Amino acid sequence: MSLVRSGANVFDPMSLDFWAEADPFGVVRPLAERCPVLTNVRVDWKETPNAHVFKVDLPGVKKEEAKVEVEDGDVLVISGERPAREEAGKDEAWRHVERSSGRFQRRFRLPPGAKTDQVHATMENGVLTVTVPKEEVKKPQVKAIEISG
Template sequence: MSLIPRGKAFDPFSLDLTDPFDGFPFGSGGSSSFFPSFPRASSETAAFAGARIDWKETPEAHVFKADVPGLKKEEVKVEVEDGNVLQISGERNKEQEEKTGTWHRVERSSGKFLRRFRLPDNAKADQIKAAMENGLLTVTVPKKEVKKPEVKSIQISG
């Protein structure tokens, strides 16, 4: 059992940019030349930027499932970069303020999200399929068949 929170776990295949100095007193967005600077999401995009995605490997495929509630399939993009990087992105627009009502609470997030995953060598990147139903995006990346090594028996003399 892992005691690392899900959002902080190390994922060697994820290409998301994170700030390792986030929360430290010297910060990362300041003018200090001693520490690297990382781009930060604006407050408008921060809440939606980390779209939750599960990655499951089955004997036949790698299956990615992303929660994208309220988005239409036209608002989500699934792309492959450099032949082996799966990129899932989209945008939820902020609801336009109406002059006839008063907002008491705004909790639903809006903005852009972008997630990237380096696909393993056994992925068939040219046969990826994506489907969306009820706010759940499912991306299926078929796997190449694993060739069993050829075994040749050698006669032992003597």
């Protein structure tokens, strides 16, 4: 029995197929099935005291081919297209191909307190970094009241 289902890794909790029935982390499903979308784009999501930081591995993708959007005020959408591999020449033949090409899209529901109007994205060495600042957590003001009597 294989532990790998139709291209999805059962050990990868970020795989969209892994959470087909449940959605505990608020990951939103990809585009409609009629639009083939690569789901093997790897994303790391780190929460710091000041921001949510997403790091996306996009080797071979130029920054013009990637897109970062916020939908419905709380859904971060990272999408784009990885160029197809070049065709083999007249005297050449592909022997092994692992790098995928085509459209990709990953969607993440952001937790309350994310400042979606201040999202910042950079691309360096094939890694897209998206930073979503967080609202400051206000500490309750405590005022001592003198007890008379």
